[in-house]
Amino acid sequence: MKRSITVRLVAMFALAALLIFSLIGSALYGVLQRELARHQQDELNTRFLDTRYMIGHNGDPARWPRVQTKLETLTPADGSIRYWVLSDDPRFQYGKGLADVEQLDRNPNGMGIMSLRGREYPLHTMIGTIEPFQERPAVRLIxxxxxxxxxxxxxxxxxxxxxxxxxxxxxxxxxxxxxxxxGLRPLKQLSSAAQSLGPKTLSQRLQISPLPGELSDLTIAFNGVLERMEGAYNQLEAFNADVAHELRTPLANLIGETQVALSRQRTAPQFEEVLQSNLEELERLRSIINDMLFLARADQGEAATSLVRTSIAQEVGKTVEFFEFLLDDSKMTVKVAGDVSAEASIETSLFKRAMSNLLHNAIQHSSPGAAIAVTITQEPEAIRIAVSNPGKPISDNHLPRLFDRFYRVDAARNDKDQSQLHGHGLGLAIVKAIAKMHGGGVFADSTDGTTTIGFSIPASHATMP
Structure with a gap:
């Protein structure tokens, strides 16, 4: 069940109002109660003083009936005000139900409460003793x-x-x-604008100017998400197109060669040649698929686990030896320089794969006889492994995308046939994935006719020489 902000706000308003009214009502009730009690006390005190003065100056039994008459006059018909005079001398007594009152009269002089039979509410009383005068003994006035x-x-x-x-x-x-x-109308407008967005309108952004300040930050954040989503969506579209293109070429070659082979009678050596060519295309397909599966695992957060502490320069040297024949054919040289004593905990198979891709990329984009340099740099926070090769400069707008999947710079940079080196645009993307699996990053630079591409390993995996 969806929880409505409007309902929650209304409920909070109601609770706040109920709390405030309860506090104010309790205060008013207390004030009224105190004022009524004070009014009762004032009334009791006034009547008690008047009656005590009248009784206190009357001590003649012959005049007592006049006092009784006066008290009866002061007593309302509804009995809301009552008088009693208690005395050991019957001649100086007054009040209805004296026997009951005498039994209940246990309170000392002053204010008190008295409950009589047949009455729903108690009586508030004031009791006092009047000194004897003439023939009248001391009496108690209630x-x-x-x-x-x-x-x-x-x-x-x-x-x-x-x-x-x-x-x-x-x-x-x-x-x-x-x-x-x-108050929530701008939020509803923002929600309506967000609902109108779709895959074909990802370039659209939510308007910020008419919104209140509280929603501006949310809108800015949402627009940032849209921008990243648009970039990811465009990258995914390009990636899908690149995958289709990369897979289509070997598949087309396979189908074409197979159709030609089947178009007429062939000898066994001829079929063997066709199968050998098809095998090369199948190997290329397998390489693409394996690389894509590797990148998928890296995207899911897979990390390098089989870490071994070893010399970085030693692992770089092993990888350079693997390219010895290719370097000799191209009359190229590779020089390893920098902090050759640096050590780190790495997964050697992944490290060699990243180095192979970097060297492969440098050889692919260098002219015959070029000198390629591998520089190992020990920094406080990381070890950097950079591969530099001479060649045509890469513009700044291409550098951030060199590590994107299937991304290639202008074909004019490519001095060799792609098929000769079996490149399919995933080499540098794999370098980035391997660096990420080790907790590091990648970098690229192209200045003064030299292109430098490399990756780093965090200092937590490294040992200072």
Whole structure:
């Protein structure tokens, strides 16, 4: 199930609003509760002081009925305010249900709470002792205020607060949905533009100028991905075309020679000659396929594993010896120079293959009698093995692509017949793959009539001489 950003934003808006309203509501509820309690205390204190003054100045039993009448007048019909006067002398008592009150009266003087039978809410009370006066002994005065009105007020406030908070959350959700829709509109436009891209429109790029800053970085990164994808797609198309071209030539030769051989009666030696020619083409096909499989394994991250610590110059010398006859035929020489004492941990078979491809490339693009130089350079971070040969210069726009598969510079540089050297455009690509398998890299330079191509091995595989 897809998770919508709009829904998530609305949910977060709602949670934030609910939290804020809850905090504000709790604060308001606490303030109202304290104010109502203070109002009760003020009312109790005022009534208690007035009543105590009236009783405190009345000590004549004959005048006590007037006090009782006054207290009855002060008592509302709903009983929300109650008065009791407790005394050992029955002549100076007042209040309904005195017996129950006397049993419940255990609180000391001051503010208190009293619960009576038949009442839903307790009474908030103020109790005090009035000193004796004339014939009246000391009495206890209790003034009580029913908490029901205050509790009803708090309850109504709570209901209103919850209702308004839920309504506020709903409004915030609706407003948040609208804000999210407006805010995500550039993202939807960006998504629509991205969906319109296809293999035939890889050169198209997403517009950055109308987008907000947060999406500009994403768009720049996406355009970078498109640029790399376009390059890879174009390279893949060219690669497919090159593969088809490289395979088509030997296949066409095989088919053509076979058709000619079958067109009329041939002798056994003639068929043997045809088969020998076909075998050469088949060997070429096998070489191309094996090289492509090797490059595929390298692309999948295969690394050199059978590492052996050996002398780099020694391995270069062995590879040069392999080309001895070809060099003699072309009257070319190869000189190994530089840090000949450098050692590294390498997979010798891969190293020789890379060196063979570099020497093969140098011989192929050099004139007869040329001097080829192999230079070994020990650096702090790597050992560099460079093969240099004299020849026509290579322009800077070709140098970065020399290690691409099936890539060849202008045919005018090629002083020898391709078929003679069995080249099929994968030699330098294999050099790059072998360098990568060892954790190194490749380099190329062409200046002053000398072309230098080589690879490096990281210092982690090397030993300083």
């Amino acid at each position: 003034v009580a205020v029913d908490a029901a009105p205050y509790m009803h007020t708090l309850h109504a406030f709570m209901i209103a607060l919850v209702g308004l908070s839920l309504l506020g959350v709903l409004l915030v959700m609706l407003l948040g949905y609208w804000i999210a829709q407006v």
